[in-house]
Amino acid sequence: MSTSGLTSEAQLRYMLQWFGEFSELQREDFLPILAAARGGQPDQLAATLAALSCQDKPVSLFQCRIKLFNEWYPSWAEEEQDRLIKGVSDMDSDFGEKLQDYLANGPPVNGEFNFLIGENSVHEEENKTENEQLNNGENAEEPADEEQQGISQENIPVEIAAAS
Structure with missing residues (x-):
């Protein structure tokens, strides 16, 4: 059991539920965060998270969920991490393709995926x-x-x- 009091299985279920509730723009914001976490790139992850912070504004529900994701994901077993990737890819095949491309080729340049x-x-x-x-x-x-x-x-x- 983690410090949040939830099992990693429960955390995974929350992340999948939240992903289903994310808007298209939130999914675009989540893509580099998930790719950085999956690819073990803490510098890229930190830079992406810094860009999400808003000075002088209350923290959004999305930002809270991302903060929890960043606390939970590293503590999960590889099998649970794989299940998250499969789950979000099953929910949104375009997101899954973009994620695989991102992991294979790195971040897109100027917002475009280079083929x-x-x-x-x-x-x-x-x-x-x-x-x-x-x-x-x-x-x-x-x-x-x-x-x-x-x-x-x-x-x-x-x-x-x-x-x-």
Whole structure:
């Protein structure tokens, strides 16, 4: 029995119930937290949790649940951790796919999941095709705005605030 007075089995049941109640935005916020806990990445987990804190605002129910998750999950046996992953993946197959991709490839860049084509990402392939068209004389009078300004959308840092 843990310090909360609940068995790990009861904690697991709570987490699965809460996940079922999470909104789509809350599930997006939970994804990197679960992936960091699952992947044993405490630095990433701490950074993600810091982003969830809101100064001058009362703590939300979601934040309380995440705090409990972070206390409970490390104390669970591997079998219980696996059951949580399976349970949330069964409830939301898209979430399960994103979680597996996150665990395999790391966090998404600028909020997008990178699906690699060889050594180039999908966006790099699209840009390569556009550049080839420009170099072959297609749209020769209309250079791409990003190229004119020397800005690539892939290199613009984007900060996404966590919803609660």
